[in-house]
Amino acid sequence: MTQIWNRLQDHRKAQGDRRIESLFDADRATDYRVQADGLTFDYSKTMIDADARNLLLDLVGPVAARRDAMFAGERINETEGRAVLHTALRNLSGSVTVDGQDVMPAVRDTHARMSDFARRVRDGGFSGQGGRITDVVNIGIGGSDLGPAMAVLALAPFHDGPRTHFVSNVDGADIADTLKGLDPATTLVIVASKTFTTIETMTNAQTARDWMAKAVADPGAQFVALSSAKGKAAEFGIDEARVFGFEDWVGGRYSVWGPIGLSLMLAVGPDAFDEFLAGGAAMDAHFRTAEPAQNLAVMLALTGIWHHQICGYPTRAVLPYDNRLMRLPAYLQQLEMESNGKRVAMDGSDLPVVSGPVVWGEPGTNGQHAFYQLIHQGTMPVPCEFILAARGHEADLAHHHILLAANCLAQSEALMRGRSLDEARALMADKGLTGAELERQARHRVFPGNRPSTTLLIDQLTPFTLGQIVALYEHRVFVEGVILGINSFDQWGVELGKELALQVEPLLKGEDAPGHDASTEALAALIRGMRG
Numbered sequence: 001m002t003q004i005w006n007r008l009q010d011h012r013k014a015q016g017d018r019r020i021e022s023l024f025d026a027d028r029a030t031d032y033r034v035q036a037d038g039l040t041f042d043y044s045k046t047m048i049d050a051d052a053r054n055l056l057l058d059l060v061g062p063v064a065a066r067r068d069a070m071f072a073g074e075r076i077n078e079t080e081g082r083a084v085l086h087t088a089l090r091n092l093s094g095s096v097t098v099d100g101q102d103v104m105p106a107v108r109d110t111h112a113r114m115s116d117f118a119r120r121v122r123d124g125g126f127s128g129q130g131g132r133i134t135d136v137v138n139i140g141i142g143g144s145d146l147g148p149a150m151a152v153l154a155l156a157p158f159h160d161g162p163r164t165h166f167v168s169n170v171d172g173a174d175i176a177d178t179l180k181g182l183d184p185a186t187t188l189v190i191v192a193s194k195t196f197t198t199i200e201t202m203t204n205a206q207t208a209r210d211w212m213a214k215a216v217a218d219p220g221a222q223f224v225a226l227s228s229a230k231g232k233a234a235e236f237g238i239d240e241a242r243v244f245g246f247e248d249w250v251g252g253r254y255s256v257w258g259p260i261g262l263s264l265m266l267a268v269g270p271d272a273f274d275e276f277l278a279g280g281a282a283m284d285a286h287f288r289t290a291e292p293a294q295n296l297a298v299m300l301a302l303t304g305i306w307h308h309q310i311c312g313y314p315t316r317a318v319l320p321y322d323n324r325l326m327r328l329p330a331y332l333q334q335l336e337m338e339s340n341g342k343r344v345a346m347d348g349s350d351l352p353v354v355s356g357p358v359v360w361g362e363p364g365t366n367g368q369h370a371f372y373q374l375i376h377q378g379t380m381p382v383p384c385e386f387i388l389a390a391r392g393h394e395a396d397l398a399h400h401h402i403l404l405a406a407n408c409l410a411q412s413e414a415l416m417r418g419r420s421l422d423e424a425r426a427l428m429a430d431k432g433l434t435g436a437e438l439e440r441q442a443r444h445r446v447f448p449g450n451r452p453s454t455t456l457l458i459d460q461l462t463p464f465t466l467g468q469i470v471a472l473y474e475h476r477v478f479v480e481g482v483i484l485g486i487n488s489f490d491q492w493g494v495e496l497g498k499e500l501a502l503q504v505e506p507l508l509k510g511e512d513a514p515g516h517d518a519s520t521e522a523l524a525a526l527i528r529g530m531r532g
């Protein structure tokens with residue numbers, strides 16, 4: 001493996017300042033893309049050439065065995081001793097054994113219970129103490145929030161169920177703003193927490209319960225729990241008929257496919273939710289069977305590795321040209337950074353290369369008027385991953401969609417092509433400038449270009465295609481993780497801050513709390529003073 005990394009680095013150096021445009025021959029636009037199941041991933045506007053691609057493909061040796069182990073239910077999350085089977089939540093007709101036991105009957109049973117409950121809420125068979133459920137509040141954080149929150153927004157054209165709200169932050173402002181204006185008697189509260197111990201979620205859940213208790217006789221009757229810790233949900237006072245459980249082999253950031261997706265199911269209905277699952281399952285089938293060079297997840301992963309580990313670009317921008325995908329960058333931040341932001345390999349040794357990149361983004365065209373300046377003219381290239389649907393949902397606003405798509409394509413073209421000093425000089429000469437002033441002004445208008453981007457093109461954003469996209473990114477993270485030798489399924493890096501927060505809390509209350517550094521103590525004293 002080290003040899004391949006070295007050869008890739010050497011190859012990159014040998015490319016020198018060659019330009020992406022110079023790689024284009026008659027076939028590059030079709031050779032450097034992958035098409036499968038209606039999705040196109042175009043990576044032709046990158047510096048990946050034939051040699052780079054061959055070397056990158058040499059990295060995927062260990063992926064197939066690890067992938068098969070994952071789908072077979074082996075405990076590939078070795079630091080937590082768990083299987084990794086979120087894929088089982090969307091392949092309902094299959095059979096998977098963990099420790100000799102088929103896990104699928106329980107998965108199917110929970111899915112059927114969820115669907116039945118969602119139907120009853122949607123048709124009024126299950127109602128609140130003041131009548132039909134009008135609003136659903138999902139209380140969760142991280143993977144228990146980002147997936148359904150992202151997907152509910154993405155599938156707005158299919159949303160025909162109760163209004164859906166999401167509360168995640170322990171900042172009381174979040175729940176206060178959300179509950180304001182809601183009627184407790186017609187609101188259903190979902191407490192979504194795999195562990196049912198997360199301090200933010202449990203604090204918000206208690207606040208919601210107090211709010212509900214002021215208005216209805218039996219507040220617990222309008223609560224639902226989604227959790228792996230069914231006992232803890234019962235302790236909170238939620239009837240087991242409204243507890244939808246899942247096993248520890250579903251990681252938080254991979255959990256939207258099962259009970260954690262209940263708010264999505266309530267919003268769009270069980271049939272559309274099943275379409276979402278079918279899209280994910282279709283991507284699983286593609287990932288398991290397509291050759292590496294024709295495999296969407298593999299090539300998306302290799303492009304990421306090329307840009308981050310080989311070219312050394314520290315961040316990756318995800319730029320959906322689809323307003324309804326506005327939460328996808330935040331969703332991918334958790335998926336990618338919590339999964340592959342690790343400094344040691346599975347065996348405990350230091351990683352031989354850097355870990356995963358910083359992932360960020362905003363929908364186009366908004367970002368164009370905010371941070372694209374840096375992307376085009378800053379000193380550090382930012383690989384951009386554009387996502388675009390060929391068709392919008394607003395048939396009467398098709399001209400908007402053409403403009404949206406034109407902007408998306410124009411940005412990737414501009415990033416690659418840039419504008420030379422001579423072109424900038426000609427522009428300034430046209431404006432009547434001459435001499436030193438022409439030169440000065442022209443330099444500000446130069447776009448270096450040669451900045452890489454990829455485009456993921458889909459037909460239209462639907463439950464099915466959203467399922468494909470989410471599963472595609474999951475598998476991309478998986479492939480990158482296997483190549484880096486990382487365990488993509490644990491998250492020990494979030495623990496220390498959580499532990500210290502518990503120890504800082506007494507400091508803020510003015511209680512005895514030894515062991516803190518001078519800066520933390522001084523800041524806490526200031527806060528205490530300001531609070532009076």
Ligand SMILES: O=P(O)(O)OC[C@H]1O[C@](O)(CO)[C@@H](O)[C@@H]1O
Pocket residue numbers: 141142143144192193194195196197198201252253338491494
């Ligand atoms: O669903 P839970 O157990 O409340 O956890 C929420 C989130 O917290 C984390 O454990 C990180 O703190 C995430 O991995 C997870 O998605």
